[in-house]
C-alpha cells in the first residue's frame with residue numbers, strides 16, 4: 408500500500424523540485440506561439456549566458472561531428488533547431504527530474520528521459536508525416552514533458568507494483584493511471600499538471616500533461632496536439648521504451664482515427680525515424696541533468 412498524497416502533500420512535493428529558469432520558461436511560452444520566428448529564439452537564448460554556453464558546447468560535441476567549430480550562437484541554433492535548444496534549456500533546469508530512478512515504477516535512472524525523448528520524436532514525426540496542423544517542434548516539447556508527473560509521485564508508489572497489476576488484472580476497465588489514483592490518491596497526469604501550473608507552462612503543454620492518456624478530454628483547440636503525443640507515447644512503449652511497471656498498461660484511445668490517419672506504412676516510418684533520431688539525440692544530450700555548466 409503506497410502513502411496517500413493529499414493536495415497539500417502534492418504542493419509540498421512541487422515546492423521541493425527545481426523551478427524552470429526565467430529563460431526556459433520564456434522559451435516555452437515563445438515557442439508555443441505559432442507566430443514566432445527562429446530569430447526570436449536566438450534573441451532569447453542570447454540573454455542567458457549559461458544557456459548560450461551550453462548550446463555552443465553541445466553543438467560542438469563529438470555527437471554532431473562538425474569539422475569546423477561553431478562559435479556563433481545564431482549558427483548553433485539554426486543548426487540544432489529549436490527543439491534541441493528547448494531540450495537543453497529544460498534539461499539544465501529540471502534534468503534531475505528526468506534522470507531520477509523511478510523506484511515506484513521499478514524503472515532505472517534515465518528510463519523516464521529515454522521514454523520522453525522517444526515520445527517526443529514520435530509525436531513530432533507523426534505531425535510531420537501525417538501533415539497535422541500542429542507545430543512539429545511543439546509536439547516534440549509536449550512529448551518531452553508529458554510524463555513529468557511520474558517523477559513527482561514515484562517515491563510514493565514504492566512497493567505498490569504488485570498491487571497496481573493486481574488491480575488492473577482484476578478489473579478489466581482499469582488502467583495504470585486509475586491504479587495510481589486508487590493506491591496513492593493522485594495519478595501522474597494530475598501531479599504533472601500541478602507542476603505545469605507551478606512552472607507556468609503554456610496551456611497547451613499543461614493540457615498534454617493532463618490528458619495524454621485521455622486525449623478526447625482535451626479542449627478542442629489542443630486536441631490534435633494531445634492525440635499526437637498520445638500516439639507518440641504508445642509508439643515509445645511499443646518500441647520497448649516504457650518506464651517500467653506501467654508500460655503498455657494504458658488504453659489506446661481508438662478515436663485517434665478521427666484526428667490522425669496513420670497507415671501501417673506511416674507507422675513503420677515513424678518507428679524507424681524514432682530509432683534513428685533517438686540514438687543521435689541521446690548521444691548529444693546525454694549529459695542532461697548531470698552537467699549544468
Ligand SMILES: [Fe+2]
Nearest residue numbers: 553554619620
Ligand atoms: Fe503517462
Ligand SMILES: [Fe+2]
Nearest residue numbers: 526553554640
Ligand atoms: Fe508516457
